[in-house]
Amino acid sequence: MRLEGDRWRAFFDSYQREAFRLETLPCYSVTSEHVEYQKYLMTGVLDIPDDDPWLVRVRHFRHTGRWIGRVHVISRPLTDYLRYEFAVYQRTVQAGEDVRIVDLTHQPNPGLPAQDFWLFDDTAVVRMDYDEDGTQLGRELLEDVDPGPYVAWKRLAMDHAEPFTEDWVHREG
Numbered sequence: 001m002r003l004e005g006d007r008w009r010a011f012f013d014s015y016q017r018e019a020f021r022l023e024t025l026p027c028y029s030v031t032s033e034h035v036e037y038q039k040y041l042m043t044g045v046l047d048i049p050d051d052d053p054w055l056v057r058v059r060h061f062r063h064t065g066r067w068i069g070r071v072h073v074i075s076r077p078l079t080d081y082l083r084y085e086f087a088v089y090q091r092t093v094q095a096g097e098d099v100r101i102v103d104l105t106h107q108p109n110p111g112l113p114a115q116d117f118w119l120f121d122d123t124a125v126v127r128m129d130y131d132e133d134g135t136q137l138g139r140e141l142l143e144d145v146d147p148g149p150y151v152a153w154k155r156l157a158m159d160h161a162e163p164f165t166e167d168w169v170h171r172e173g
Helices: 005-013 031-043 053-063 080-095 148-160 166-170
Strands: 018-023 067-074 098-103 116-120 124-130 136-141
Touching: 018 148, 031 080, 053 067, 053 080, 067 080, 067 148, 080 098, 080 166, 098 148, 116 148
Parallel strands: 018 067, 067 098
Antiparallel strands: 018 116, 116 124, 124 136
16 A cells, blocks of 8 residues: 555554664655755755654654664765765754664675665554655555564664764764
């Protein structure tokens, strides 16, 4: 089932315990980020207000006892987009999101898929589909899929990931 707009938000917000995201791309093209991203490229400054809708949602999830986190699989050198996203992560971590990084620059992939997904409560999988340039094509709730491999990939990612800290923004090579 495709999840778009209000249906996606309602589905997402209904999770009970854990929402986990695996991110695998070096660049995403998100329409709602274009102005902010261009400003960041020009100034190196990211100004996200405290009442940003995502930050508000993350704080609500944490306030209601729910965990939300992600692991981003990267290789250096960082793309401009990853530098921007790392600046965003600084704010989402402050709001309560558990962000971690798996850096494959000097190590082989431990077995993680080259596919973005959200895993909710270790039972519901939403595959995130993207074009080659990182433009989102859609989200698909995988209704008849065994979540076992996704749970295993979540554990594998978490086991190999480092917690995101501000110094990730400045790492090179």
